[in-house]
Amino acid sequence: MILLTSDTETKPTQAMRQAIANAEVGDEQKGEDPTVNKLLERVADLLGKEAALFFACGTICNFVSIKTHTRPADVVLAEHMSHIIRAECGGAALSSGVLMEPIASERGIFTIDAVEQALGRVTTAPYLYSAIPRLLCVEQSHNFAGGSVWQLPELREVCDFSRQKGLATHMDGARLLNAVVATQTTAKDFANCVDSVWIDFTKGLGAPMGAVLAGTREFISEARRYKHMFGGAMRQAGIVAAGCLYALDHHVERLQEDHDSASYLARRLSEIEGVTVRDTKPDTNIVFFDVSKLGLNKGMFLTLLQEHGVKMGAVGQSIRAVTHLDVSRSDIDFAVDTVAKVTKFLGSAVIKAERQDIYKLENVVNFAISSR
């Protein structure tokens, strides 16, 4: 099975497992795990921040960061398709009791004007009645916008402006290192634009678990209390941190291969009749496309694709394919051929099924499979 559902599909390599097996460990909760501490130093240095904190995953980094930056009833500005708004179960509302003010954009990247308009909406009423805007969140790269990347000048401009307006700034940097490799900008330069930032080790970096949040010493010490409160403290977490360290040493530069594979995939998919690729030259490792032009239901399409050995995912009305460590160029070729085959086949099956008055989705899928 070729897994293009997400770059979280990566399995730890033998060498990474070896590093994990050999990890020196201690009590993370007490700050005494040597491997975790080594990782925190590495990431704080990489991001040019004073301090860092280890978490099991990225979602809780956002959860705790928003809590640390805000007070209940504050307003958090974030892009309208951001992971924080769309894919974290409304966690910011639970952890922090904040109002989200979505900023609309085409590609996940927005301008000073958009921030100014959002602030204008938040402060429509006099101060006595308005909620207080406190935090701006950016996502680098932007997942649901197709792995799109903030260039350094546009990021700096938006963050500087937000700071001038009294907002704290936070970066969901789940795939920050993809953006670093794609733009040849240092992680430090991107991170320097914001007060807090985290990176995920379970996406393209290929570790089984782990994310690291970084910021000022004061921010991290406050965040550490919330991490503990929400059950995020661990014990011998060096077992996990060793995989993250291994990923930093071996899996960063190779992200370029994933980007090249994604561009190749996007271009080849765009050559298939009836397939509409959102961006034929994706910034990083995420490709969005749709097959609705053919009158195909995306669920049907995905089921059949899987039947033929290729798994992709759906985000909204689109299909998403993500390249990563565990997909080779020949896997991509196989995936493209499969999309072409399924598209062609399903197109004619749908016509046949309609002729027989089969309307229910699963009937159409079964019909399509049985008449293959």
Ligand SMILES: *Cc1c(COP(=O)(O)O)cnc(C)c1O
């Ligand atoms: C995956 C992802 C997260 C959440 O990270 P987990 O480690 O899966 O909890 C947050 N933001 C973005 C942009 C992501 O892609």
